[in-house]
Amino acid sequence: MPTIRVEAGRPYSVHIGTDVFGLFNSEYKELLDSADRIVVIADEKVASLHLGHLLPYLKSYKVDVFNVPSGEQAKSIETFMDCHSFLLAAGCSRKTLILAFGGGATGDLAGFVASTFMRGIPYIQVPTTILAHDSAVGGKTAINHALGKNMIGTFYQPEAVLYDIQLLKTLPDHEWRSGMAEVIKHAFISNEQWLDELLAVESFQAMSDPELMGHLEKGIAVKAAIVEEDEFENGMRKFLNFGHTLAHALEAHLGYGNITHGEAVVLGMAYALHLSSNDRLNPFLEWGYHHGYPFEKVVEISFGELLPYMKKDKKASKGDLNFVMLRQIAQPQMEKIEEQAAANSYEELRLKIGEVIK
Ligand SMILES: NC(=O)c1ccc[n+]([C@@H]2O[C@H](COP(=O)([O-])OP(=O)(O)OC[C@H]3O[C@@H](n4cnc5c(N)ncnc54)[C@H](O)[C@@H]3O)[C@@H](O)[C@H]2O)c1
Ligand SMILES: [Zn+2]
Structure with a gap:
């Protein structure tokens, strides 16, 4: 079973496979045994x-399940409080x-809840989306504020993934499209040969288990290596x-969801x-068009509509437009781009996309 070690904070492992939950009763038995309950x-x-599929592996433990709204709605202050209320009412402790x-x-x-309940209790990530190969690794936790996404959160590493x-x-x-986007992003910033393999994928869903696992493993390894170097996002983590x-500007302009x-x-x-x-x-535009990414949004939305959001990006400094540039594959670098140059480039891209999606 592919396993990646992440050496950030307290080291932990990410296990990928078709039968990983068996680990609850082997490698993680001691951790589960030491808990007074599992939520x-x-x-x-x-x-x-x-x-x-999950619960049978936990049958020898005292387990509670707390359901939260599907997707982004889970990251509200209300749901966050509901989780704490549930944990308190159920008599949960630091154990x-x-x-x-x-x-x-x-x-x-759940990571944010774990990091704040009684000043921090252990948690395990059990991700169920492709995108979560990215989000489950690295220890960033967050909920949303009405004034901005992911504005309230912590760095808090899990015990395992x-x-x-x-x-x-x-x-x-x-x-699938959403998750594979982050996979190919990891290839762009790290490995040209792997990028070529991904650009040759005909259908995401038709990938074999070993092929999918290989791509996820590589993606996680890239994320893990960067997080190890820069756990608190002072430097190279920005390349992600x-x-x-x-x-972020497209998501904010179109409204989350x-x-x-x-896709953005x-x-x-x-x-x-x-x-x-x-x-x-x-080749990337052709790949994206083939897989159904919504390039028409770039044609429909003007630069002027996106600019205010790009200026507000929390990674922007002093109103400059900051981009991770990729002049060479696997060699990302941060650059400031003048507004006018950024606008011109956007217009050229719109024309180019117009030709591809005709
Ligand atoms: N912490 C980080 O480092 C980090 C990194 C990237 C993204 N994120 C965050 O991750 C979130 C996006 O994650 P996501 O794309 O996994 O979205 P998500 O958690 O919103 O899930 C997307 C949708 O898929 C459904 N779903 C999940 N698993 C499923 C399954 N196995 N079968 C069928 N449906 C399933 C969900 O109910 C939801 O409707 C955003 O809130 C983003 O801010 C965090
Ligand atoms: Zn992302």
Whole structure:
């Protein structure tokens, strides 16, 4: 079973496979035995689909399940408080163990709950989306504020990540697209040969288990290596934001939920490649078009509509437009771009996309 060690804070392992939950009764038995109870914080949709697969592995323990709203709605202050109320009413203590069961949204929420309940209790990430190969690793936890996404949170590493790829089979098409976007992002910033392999994938859902596992393992390894170097995002962790300056603006402009995060990131990576004069732009546009990424949004939305959001990006400093540029594959660098140059490049990209999607 592919296992990646993450040496951030207290070291932990990410296990990927088709039978990972058996580890609850072997490698993690001691941890589970030492907990006074286990609380599964579960995305309600994931719970209805897959709880029946998880719970049998926990049958010798005292387990409570707390369902939270599916997806991004989980990251509200109300749901956060509901989790704390549940834990308190159930008599949980510092010895309680939380399992985060769902996509990145549930993982971010449950991690934040774990980091704040009684000043911090242990948790295990049990991600159920492709995108969560990214979000479950690295220890960033968060909920949203009305004035901004992910504005309230902590850095808090899990005890382990148990990633069962069987659960991914029920993901809808747009969630495959969203997750594979972050996978190819990891390839862009780290490994040209792997990028070529991904650009050759015909159908995400038709990938074999070993092929999918291989891509997820590589993606997690890239994320883990960067997080180890820069746990608290002072330096190279920013490279993980390749494509994200424009993506965050698109998500904010369209309203969260109207485009998935990863779909927005693909559009943002196309823009960053264009800004960087990278000759991989054309094959990338063709790949993205083939897989159904919503490039038409770039044609429909003007630069002026996105600019205010790009200026507000929490990674921006003093109103400059900051981009992760990629002049060469695997060599990301941060650059400030003048507003006018950024606007011109966006217009050129719109024309180019107009030609591809005709
Ligand atoms: N902490 C980090 O470092 C980090 C990094 C990237 C993204 N994020 C966060 O992750 C979140 C996005 O994560 P996500 O894309 O996993 O989205 P998500 O958790 O919102 O899940 C997306 C949708 O898929 C459904 N779903 C989940 N697993 C499923 C399954 N196996 N089968 C069928 N449906 C399933 C969910 O109910 C939801 O409707 C955002 O809130 C983002 O801010 C965090
Ligand atoms: Zn992202």
